[in-house]
Amino acid sequence: MEVPILKQGSFLIATVQAALSDADLLQFRSALIQYVVRSRSQGVILDVTDLDVLDSFASRTIREISLMIRLRGAETVIVGIQPEVAFAMVQLGLTMEGVATALDLDEGLQYLNHRSKTATS
């Protein structure tokens, strides 16, 4: 299953679907990082609104994606973590430390716009 990645200005928006296997997630990780390099993106929004479960593997992979992209000099923000999913993650002990999160796509874009403005000024 492929994760669609859209280019929006200097940002990328990736919408993660519900039924991704571990292999799908790892494939998505390499596809996204290559895309970030190719498009010289300054920011990435990972939309996980459709994800009904974020277990240890998915959380770890998303965190790794965010850290890798940061090493490329771009910023990642995770948007749309469902309240039930957030509750389950905290119970499991998954805190996504060091990863930016925002309520939805709009707030995610605002966050990235703000970051790129403060970075250039």
Added chain:
Amino acid sequence: MIGAMGTSLDEIRVSILSDQDIVAARQQGRALAVRLEFSPGDSTLIATAISELARNIVSYARHGEIRIRSAQNGERPGIIIVALDDGPGIRDIRQAMRDGFSTSGGMGLGLPGVRRLMDDFDIVSEQGKGTTVTVKKWKL
């Protein structure tokens, strides 16, 4: 239909052979939780617990099975999930139940995390024979 142990005889069995099966198992578990009218929040906790248990099977035992069934605790309906494998077994269960312990690449949250997600937790493991984890969640 209610069996002698007060559990439903209809049992969903998902054999776990690869990471694809993890997704199938948690989808089946969520479907049953929703059918039993668990809240969306509890259904997510149940699906997440199944995901972690199935992941343990893939990581440590290579193959095994997830069994899901409804149950009754007095007036309270609930769900029982059994994760079994015939893998190498866990040498030190006390250590495996401690947060941060992992022998297969730093996830280390599996079992203690699952215990926090569910109401009841039981583990039986014998070296060279395999591991059976039984977890239960009861409706409020």
